[in-house]
Amino acid sequence: MSADWLDLARLHAPLIAILAPLLGAAASLCIPSPRWSWAIGVLSAAAGALIAAELAVRVLWLNETPPNVVEGVMLSPDGVGVFAAALISVCTAIALIAGVTSSEAQSSHFAPLAIALALFAGGGWIAATLASDLILVLLAAETAWLASVGLLVLSGERHAALNGALRMLIAGAVGSALSVTGLALIWRSSGDLSVAALALAEATSPWGEAVGVGLVLSGWIVKAGVAPLGFWIGSAFSRASVLAALCIGVVGIVSALMLIARIAAHAFAMPEVGGGLSLALAAIGGLAIAAGSVQAIGARNLRRLAAYAGAAQAGGVLLCVALGSPAGFAAALVQTTALAAAMLALYAAAGAGGVDSLDTLDGLARRAPLAGVAVMFGAVSLIGAPLTIGFLGRWRLVEAAVGVGWWWAVGAMTFASLAAVFYAGRLIERAYFRHLRVAPAAQGDGWRVMLAPALLASIVLVAVGLAPGALLQAADAAASAFGVAP
Amino acid sequence: MSDAAYIVGALMLVAGVVGAWMSANLIKRLVGVAVAHIGAILAAAAVGAPQALLIAGAAIGLATVAVGAAIAVRLQEAHGTVEAGDIDAVDRDADAKEKAT
Numbered sequence: 320m321s322a323d324w325l326d327l328a329r330l331h332a333p334l335i336a337i338l339a340p341l342l343g344a345a346a347s348l349c350i351p352s353p354r355w356s357w358a359i360g361v362l363s364a365a366a367g368a369l370i371a372a373e374l375a376v377r378v379l380w381l382n383e384t385p386p387n388v389v390e391g392v393m394l395s396p397d398g399v400g401v402f403a404a405a406l407i408s409v410c411t412a413i414a415l416i417a418g419v420t421s422s423e424a425q426s427s428h429f430a431p432l433a434i435a436l437a438l439f440a441g442g443g444w445i446a447a448t449l450a451s452d453l454i455l456v457l458l459a460a461e462t463a464w465l466a467s468v469g470l471l472v473l474s475g476e477r478h479a480a481l482n483g484a485l486r487m488l489i490a491g492a493v494g495s496a497l498s499v500t501g502l503a504l505i506w507r508s509s510g511d512l513s514v515a516a517l518a519l520a521e522a523t524s525p526w527g528e529a530v531g532v533g534l535v536l537s538g539w540i541v542k543a544g545v546a547p548l549g550f551w552i553g554s555a556f557s558r559a560s561v562l563a564a565l566c567i568g569v570v571g572i573v574s575a576l577m578l579i580a581r582i583a584a585h586a587f588a589m590p591e592v593g594g595g596l597s598l599a600l601a602a603i604g605g606l607a608i609a610a611g612s613v614q615a616i617g618a619r620n621l622r623r624l625a626a627y628a629g630a631a632q633a634g635g636v637l638l639c640v641a642l643g644s645p646a647g648f649a650a651a652l653v654q655t656t657a658l659a660a661a662m663l664a665l666y667a668a669a670g671a672g673g674v675d676s677l678d679t680l681d682g683l684a685r686r687a688p689l690a691g692v693a694v695m696f697g698a699v700s701l702i703g704a705p706l707t708i709g710f711l712g713r714w715r716l717v718e719a720a721v722g723v724g725w726w727w728a729v730g731a732m733t734f735a736s737l738a739a740v741f742y743a744g745r746l747i748e749r750a751y752f753r754h755l756r757v758a759p760a761a762q763g764d765g766w767r768v769m770l771a772p773a774l775l776a777s778i779v780l781v782a783v784g785l786a787p788g789a790l791l792q793a794a795d796a797a798a799s800a801f802g803v804a805p
Numbered sequence: 806m807s808d809a810a811y812i813v814g815a816l817m818l819v820a821g822v823v824g825a826w827m828s829a830n831l832i833k834r835l836v837g838v839a840v841a842h843i844g845a846i847l848a849a850a851a852v853g854a855p856q857a858l859l860i861a862g863a864a865i866g867l868a869t870v871a872v873g874a875a876i877a878v879r880l881q882e883a884h885g886t887v888e889a890g891d892i893d894a895v896d897r898d899a900d901a902k903e904k905a906t
Contacts, residue, residue, distance in 0.1 A: 503849035
């Protein structure tokens with residue numbers, strides 16, 4: 320009997336991966352106790368993560384065909400979508416665990432709402448990566464974006480994050496208007512708005528299709544915070560709580576990058592679309608690496624620094640996608656995983672150590688050794704040092720770029736690593752070689768709980784760097800069906 | 806007729822995006838967002854896009870402007886202004902005070 324239920328759950332795994340966090344959000348809203356609400360939220364997010372991870376194992380490691388059941392909501396999991404859903408759902412669960420000490424997660428008034436919004440954001444992004452129709456992708460992504468804005472509104476005290484929340488909302492709204500126009504152009508060119516049709520459609524106007532795909536992607540590039548379009552990230556992150564920073568900076572940005580990879584992976588099959596798209600993505604990626612690195616070097620707030628560093632790393636992901644080959648898409652998936660792990664380690668360690676400005680990072684390794692370790696591994700991975708997952712992502716990009724003669728992309732990634740030595744090296748120097756001069760923020764009771772995700776992310780950063788076989792196999796399997804081989 | 810509607814929609818989109826990006830007043834930014842969304846929907850309708858896309862675009866635009874208006878009201882209550890420059894200055898002062906203490 321239980322085997323039958325298990326088979327049924329496996330058959331509908333994509334739907335359950337979406338529903339688990341959404342049902343958890345509804346349940347969290349109904350429970351007034353902050354602790355119980357958080358526990359229900361973590362359990363539902365963990366259940367969703369387990370199901371999405373099991374689906375990824377079956378599809379990407381055991382080479383099973385993704386379940387394609389008519390669910391009434393039109394899901395069509397492809398390789399990139401399955402990989403993305405697993406990564407996003409795991410990040411959502413870890414973000415919820417690490418966000419336990421955030422003020423909004425401990426407030427008796429706001430905790431159920433904050434936890435529900437975090438779950439809603441995660442569920443929305445997962446739905447966007449698995450949806451078969453571009454309209455559903457847009458709706459799910461916008462729902463997740465609005466939930467993230469709501470979470471930022473709740474974070475902090477004395478209306479601290481409202482200004483950043485409004486900037487974030489307006490940036491996302493501009494992106495969604497561009498996406499709606501892009502979808503209309505795709506419809507005009509091909510008469511079909513399903514994701515799979517991007518690769519198959521015989522467009523009457525390839526130019527219109529290319530502009531349409533470009534507009535759709537630009538909407539998500541804004542949401543990914545990629546410079547120069549990520550003008551909202553500075554004000555949004557400087558006053559965000561740990562929960563909001565994790566849900567926006569890890570779950571949101573990783574999801575937006577995965578959506579870009581997924582849509583581009585389908586669109587690159589059309590040579591008329593692929594050429595212009597490759598050029599545009601490469602230009603934005605290169606610009607993002609330069610602008611994000613410079614902004615990160617100048618940042619004085621740890622969360623803001625991490626956000627700018629993430630924008631620079633996201634530029635690297637766009638470069639991978641711009642290659643348009645299976646190797647490029649595989650490199651993008653590895654890079655995004657590295658970005659997620661490094662950001663999780665940094666944000667969670669900052670929360671556990673009560674670190675806000677860089678001054679409060681001084682001497683972290685002495686007063687909170689484990690948080691210091693997490694900051695160190697996060698920083699080392701951002702630099703792309705060997706034996707970390709960050710190195711793995713950059714190495715795969717260099718391999719793919721050299722394969723098509725993109726030597727300038729190798730130069731851009733070298734610049735990204737050198738710039739990271741300045742901004743990420745400064746984190747290590749402050750945490751290990753300075754004494755505390757400014758009192759850190761007061762830590763709540765749950766800082767030990769917050770340490771667990773930080774350490775888990777640190778272990779992943781190093782363990783996958785040392786034994787990368789499983790991740791590389793999954794990324795290669797996810798990307799194998801897409802792109803045009805050089 | 807549909808070509809004219811398409812051009813008007815595209816112009817509204819561009820004007821709205823520029824307004825949302827460049828304006829110093831938060832309410833004007835929200836108006837820019839609304840104009841951009843209306844332009845996008847008009848352009849989509851002009852090219853015969855499916856109703857689902859038009860309804861989705863309208864729902865997203867409406868929800869965004871509603872949430873944005875709520876945040877703008879809270880900002881007005883907290884800071885007494887909806888000028889982005891003034892609010893940024895208040896935030897900078899608060900940061901400086903926190904650092905000093």
